[in-house]
Amino acid sequence: MSKIYNVGIIGGGVSGVVIALELAKYGVDNILFEQEKSVVNGPPFCHLHAGGNLYPDISDEECKTLMKQSIDMARLFPQSIDERPTFISVPTSEKYEVNKIEKRLKMLVEYYTKLIKEDSSNEILGAPKDYYKKYTKDDLIVLAEQPTVKHPNSPDEWMSNTVKLIDHKKLKTPVYLVQEYGWNLFRLGAQAQLALNKTEKCNLKTNTNVTNIKDVRNKNLDYNWEITTKDTVYKVKYLVNSCGFKTGKLDNFLHLNAKRLIEFKAAYVSKWQPISGLIPELIFHGERGTPNGMVQLTPYCEDYYQIHGMTEHITLFKNGLIQSKSNEPQPEFNDAINQKLDHGWKKDEIETRTENAIKLVTKFVPTFKSATTGGIPFYGAQQIHGDNPNLRVGEVSFPYKTYARSEIIKASSALTVANKITHKIQEEKIIPLIPKSLNRNSLLDSVSKHEIDKLASELAIQRGYPEALSRLVIERK
Numbered sequence: 001m002s003k004i005y006n007v008g009i010i011g012g013g014v015s016g017v018v019i020a021l022e023l024a025k026y027g028v029d030n031i032l033f034e035q036e037k038s039v040v041n042g043p044p045f046c047h048l049h050a051g052g053n054l055y056p057d058i059s060d061e062e063c064k065t066l067m068k069q070s071i072d073m074a075r076l077f078p079q080s081i082d083e084r085p086t087f088i089s090v091p092t093s094e095k096y097e098v099n100k101i102e103k104r105l106k107m108l109v110e111y112y113t114k115l116i117k118e119d120s121s122n123e124i125l126g127a128p129k130d131y132y133k134k135y136t137k138d139d140l141i142v143l144a145e146q147p148t149v150k151h152p153n154s155p156d157e158w159m160s161n162t163v164k165l166i167d168h169k170k171l172k173t174p175v176y177l178v179q180e181y182g183w184n185l186f187r188l189g190a191q192a193q194l195a196l197n198k199t200e201k202c203n204l205k206t207n208t209n210v211t212n213i214k215d216v217r218n219k220n221l222d223y224n225w226e227i228t229t230k231d232t233v234y235k236v237k238y239l240v241n242s243c244g245f246k247t248g249k250l251d252n253f254l255h256l257n258a259k260r261l262i263e264f265k266a267a268y269v270s271k272w273q274p275i276s277g278l279i280p281e282l283i284f285h286g287e288r289g290t291p292n293g294m295v296q297l298t299p300y301c302e303d304y305y306q307i308h309g310m311t312e313h314i315t316l317f318k319n320g321l322i323q324s325k326s327n328e329p330q331p332e333f334n335d336a337i338n339q340k341l342d343h344g345w346k347k348d349e350i351e352t353r354t355e356n357a358i359k360l361v362t363k364f365v366p367t368f369k370s371a372t373t374g375g376i377p378f379y380g381a382q383q384i385h386g387d388n389p390n391l392r393v394g395e396v397s398f399p400y401k402t403y404a405r406s407e408i409i410k411a412s413s414a415l416t417v418a419n420k421i422t423h424k425i426q427e428e429k430i431i432p433l434i435p436k437s438l439n440r441n442s443l444l445d446s447v448s449k450h451e452i453d454k455l456a457s458e459l460a461i462q463r464g465y466p467e468a469l470s471r472l473v474i475e476r477k
Contacts, residue, residue, distance in 0.1 A: 004223045005031045005203070006430055008236030010210050010250060012039035015406040016242035017192040018076070018414040019421055024201035025441045026422065026434050031203040031234055032196065033210050033227070038459055039196070040189030042244050043380030044267045045411045046298045046306055047281065048074060048081065048183045050125055051108045053088050054296070056096050056285055057390060063104060064111050065393045069412040071115065074124050074181070076415060076444055077191055079452050081124075082182030082472045084299070085155070086281040087162055089175040091364070093292055096285050098172045105132045105176065121439070125179040134174040135159055148276040151474075161277040165365050171284070182281060182298065183411070186470040190455035195443040205229075213239070213253040217402065224402045238430045240421060242406040245381035248330030256399055257329045261384040264320040264337045267298075268307045268357040269465065271374035273367070275303075278473065284364050289316060295360050297368075302468035304374050307357040314357045321389060333381070340379060350376060376464050384409055396420050402428060449476070 007023055009016050012034025020032045034041075047054065050070035052063035074081050090096045109131050115122040125131060133155040135143070146160040155177045168175070196204045212228040223235040241250045245262045279299055286292040293310030300306065308315045322331040333341070354373040362369045385394055385407040394409035396417045404421050408414055426433050456470035 003235070005029055005234065005236045007031075007238045007240060007425065008225060008227050008234060009033070009240040009242055010227070011242035011244055011246075011406075012036070012204070012206070013042040013242060013244050014040055014045075014188070014411040015244075015408045015414045015417055016240075017189075017196065018073075019240055019242060019406070019418040020202045020204070021192065021195055021441055021443055022415070022418040022422055024196070024199045024443060025438060026431075027201060028422075028425070028431055029201050029203075031205065031227075031236065033208050033229070034204070034206045035209045037207050038189065038462070039193045039204075039206070040185055041380075041463075043265060043382045044306075044378030045183055045185055046267070046378075047086070047296075048181045049410055049412055050074070050180050051105075051112075051131075051178065053086065053101075053105070053178055053180055054283060054294070056101065058393075060104065060107055062393045063108060066410065066412060067108060067111060068115060069393075069410075069416055071122050071124055072415045073412050075121060075439070076441060077188045078124075079191060079449055079472075079476060080184045080187035081476070082184060083474050083476070084182055084278065084280055085158055086178050086180040086283060087159075087175065087279075088178055088283050088285070089166075089171045089364075090285045091170055091292065092172055093170075094172075094286050098174060101176060102134060102174070105178065108132075119439075125181070130155070130179065132176050132178045133159075134176050137168070137173040140168050140173070140175070150277045152278055158278075158280050161275075161279050162282070165275070165279065165367060166282070167364055167366055170364060177280065180281075182473065184456070184470070184472060185411075186456040186460045186465075187452055187472070188411075189459055190452045190470075191444060191447050194447045194451050194455060195441075198446060199443050210250075213250060215254060238402045238404070238425050238428070240404045240406065245383045246330065247383055247405055247407070248324060248328075251329045251399075251405070254400070254403070257326070258324070258397070258399070258405070259386050260324045260329075260331070261387060261389055262322050262331050262333075262381050263384065263389070264317055264333060264341070264379070264381045265315050266317075266340075266353070266377040266379035267315060268354040268377050269373070269375035269469070270305045270307055270354060270358055270371040272303050272305055272371040282365070286310065295364060297361050297365065299473055300469050301471045301473055302466070304466055304468050305371065306378065307354075307361055309357050309360040311356075311360070314353060314360060323387065341381065345376060345379075353377065375466050375469075378465075382409060383407060398424060402430065
């Protein structure tokens, strides 16, 4: 093809689409390659991580980063945010100290207040004073006697609905209700795809595999890279590797070898008997990889629930965390995991692991024993750059001139990466300096709720999930 694109992006996951949208927002033409038939097909995410309260072992600085990045992404994709709180607790069997949880929450309130002072539009998690509320044992006993509320409107109503279902005698007190919201991947994917299809500045190529990358930077051409697909060669000035857990395969074309870990994980879809009122997301902290690993129960519409259990028999897998070798930029999973990634799950495995997940939840929510398998698991692999498996904040690296590698670990980092790449391509004079930074993206704003509802529903069904998972538990206006 004769056209030369300013930026070529390989991989249409969360990072790839946000990079493409941010570049298009500033009028920078780009081409985005995605091998699947729609965008945002990566590992499961169901939680905004606005404060990192699911990770008691990470640093305060990482928690702040997750909060800031989550707020930025929620402002971009408001129709994908489920405004329901999260219940945070520590079982009596576990080492975590509840007073440390509150110390961190106080720090996050201070930081959230600072973000709002900098920009009032950052107040998307409610007022700072309402970011969390703690409940003692006596509080829980009193709330257990209150009537159930179908649609709770206050922290106490949410907690009253919750305490009737959980066995709070197995938990240390106090427990906490935190304004960490839900995040719907089908709705984010739908809004991103609709926006990309509306702009002439991005050529979205779905169902397209990249078979080779050629470095032509030393040939004094008007472009630096040739991207080869099945039947076409595309010319681009700047190359972005946004291939998720397959970034090593692209690095291999370029004779690069970076340290990376890859982890395969899964979450399970269950169907539970109708309960009288909405409940928050439930978190029961526990040591990752042990039989008491963290339990996470996420509510969806129509009595569907997603379950994470951080044990080797549920969310984690034997040989599911692998590391790159000195002569191998792309780590390779064993045959059993590759089978799931490439061809899907066997029915008996779905049933066994979902039943394991249900059983783990039942330790704290006794009536959950009546839950059944509700669909195929959410699953996928995530990249962690370096060699620290506990790292939760990842961003971007620039190994070569005119080449960027997205290294996000959590979806919330996507906008940070896009902004850094936009700055870099100006610095390298691929495009002229952008005179003014824009917080909003008019391309995303142009997509209506109706359009998102329709495509999100289609994406869920197309990928084999219940249509109800494409909807928010609490409808947004």
